[in-house]
Amino acid sequence: xxxxxxxxxxxxxxxxxxxxxxxxxxxxxxxxxxxxxxxxxxxxxxxxxxxxxxxxxxxxxxxxxxxxxxxxxxxxxxxxxxxxxxxxxxxxxxxxxxxxxxxxxxxxxxxxxxxxxxxxxxxxxxxxxxxxxxxxxxxxxxxxxx
Amino acid sequence: xxxxxxxxxxxxxxxxxxxxxxxxxxxxxxxxxxxxxxxxxxxxxxxxxxxxxxxxxxxxxxxxxxxxxxxxxxxxxxxxxxxxxxxxxxxxxxxxxxxxxxxxxxxxxxxxxxxxxxxxxxxxxxxxxxxxxxxxxxxxxxxxxxxxxxxxxxxxxxxxxxxxxxxxxxxxx
Numbered sequence: 013x014x015x016x017x018x019x020x021x022x023x024x025x026x027x028x029x030x031x032x033x034x035x036x037x038x039x040x041x042x043x044x045x046x047x048x049x050x051x052x053x054x055x056x057x058x059x060x061x062x063x064x065x066x067x068x069x070x071x072x073x074x075x076x077x078x079x080x081x082x083x084x085x086x087x088x089x090x091x092x093x094x095x096x097x098x099x100x101x102x103x104x105x106x107x108x109x110x111x112x113x114x115x116x117x118x119x120x121x122x123x124x125x126x127x128x129x130x131x132x133x134x135x136x137x138x139x140x141x142x143x144x145x146x147x148x149x150x151x152x153x154x155x156x157x158x
Numbered sequence: 159x160x161x162x163x164x165x166x167x168x169x170x171x172x173x174x175x176x177x178x179x180x181x182x183x184x185x186x187x188x189x190x191x192x193x194x195x196x197x198x199x200x201x202x203x204x205x206x207x208x209x210x211x212x213x214x215x216x217x218x219x220x221x222x223x224x225x226x227x228x229x230x231x232x233x234x235x236x237x238x239x240x241x242x243x244x245x246x247x248x249x250x251x252x253x254x255x256x257x258x259x260x261x262x263x264x265x266x267x268x269x270x271x272x273x274x275x276x277x278x279x280x281x282x283x284x285x286x287x288x289x290x291x292x293x294x295x296x297x298x299x300x301x302x303x304x305x306x307x308x309x310x311x312x313x314x315x316x317x318x319x320x321x322x323x324x325x326x327x328x329x330x331x
Contacts, residue, residue, distance in 0.1 A: 021320050022288065028266045029256035030183075030289040031192055038178050041200045046171035048204045 165216065167207045174203055177217055183251060183290025184221050184300060187282055188228040190250040198227050221292070221300040245278040248285035272322040280315030283308055 033041075174181060178199075185195035202223045206213070213219045232244055249270035257263040273281050282301065286292045292300070298308035 019316060021316055021323075024265070025269060025284070025288050025319075028262065028269060028289075029253045029258075030179075030291075031186060031251055031253040031256075033178060033182055033192060033196055037192075037196055038175065041178075041196055041203075042171045042175050044200055045174055045203045045207060046167050048167060048207050 165206075165210075165212055170203045170207050170216075173216055173220065174199065177220075179291050180217075180296070181220060181224055183286055183292070184225045185228040186251055187246045187248045187285050187290070188225070188232050188244075190247045192250075194231070195228070198231060199224055202227050218296065218299045221296060222302070225300055246282045246285070248273050248281045251285045251289035268323060268326050269319070272319050272326065275322055276315055276318040277311070279303075280311045280318065283311040284315045284319065287312060 181199045182192065182195045185198045186192060189195050189198065202220065206220070206223075229244060233240070233242075236244075238244065252266050252270055254263055254266050254270075257266055273285065276284075279301070283294075283297055286297050286300070287294065294308045294312060295305050297312075298305040301308065303311075
């Protein structure tokens with residue numbers, strides 16, 4: 013039986029040296045594989061049982077779950093407190109220390125005439141446009157009045 | 159009932175020791191760097207050890223896993239999205255530094271250049287067969303193509319390489 017003819021190009025290509033890992037690298041990788049941190053797994057007829065067991069082993073424990081819940085709760089509380097204590101951007105800086113129900117006194121008009129003061133309810137303070145039922149309009153007279 | 163071979167760390171380490179040329183070649187075809195290829199091979203085999211599941215065809219499974227891991231790693235390095243096509247370089251499967259003389263080194267460079275000009279699948283099939291030492295059946299399994307298709311790619315790839323090399327040698331003369 014005659015051996016199959018080798019294509020001359022195959023011979024030419026095969027004559028070129030192939031890249032090979034060094035003996036040292038082979039030993040290093042082999043040792044890393046042989047000594048990687050794992051427990052010996054017994055083979056079983058049912059591979060699904062093995063996979064299920066490994067999944068259970070990798071799941072978090074009850075104390076870890078409780079600790080994660082506590083961290084999330086504390087984080088939520090802190091975030092909420094931070095948001096509440098942050099001043100509203102539309103607040104007037106001069107009124108920061110005012111009681112929210114304190115009536116704001118308008119500065120006297122330059123012509124001494126009546127002024128229009130809009131009293132808003134505390135709950136509408138942070139709304140962009142207060143609803144009409146919360147607005148009480150009062151008219152003031154200042155100075156000598158009319 | 160025969161005892162199934164225990165696929166523990168020693169088993170996979172032994173597989174690597176026997177088949178390191180094939181395993182590294184599959185990764186090297188894509189990554190172009192031997193150190194990176196060894197890292198990929200090590201990562202894949204360590205994960206197999208840690209998983210502990212029994213693999214029916216360990217070498218074929220390893221070759222496929224290593225190829226997929228090398229492609230993912232290359233895509234990550236080049237920051238390419240999944241839909242962008244990637245191509246193996248394969249030239250680094252030929253070791254220029256190990257050439258015995260200047261003439262062989264020149265031929266090696268010509269072959270490397272010619273490999274980049276043929277089809278990507280043909281390139282990978284030829285490089286894995288000749289420089290990786292894989293059989294056409296193993297290549298077909300690794301690339302997830304029929305064995306007949308792998309043989310066709312190999313034959314047509316060689317024809318394309320032959321034409322390219324002939325042209326390059328004629329141009330150089």
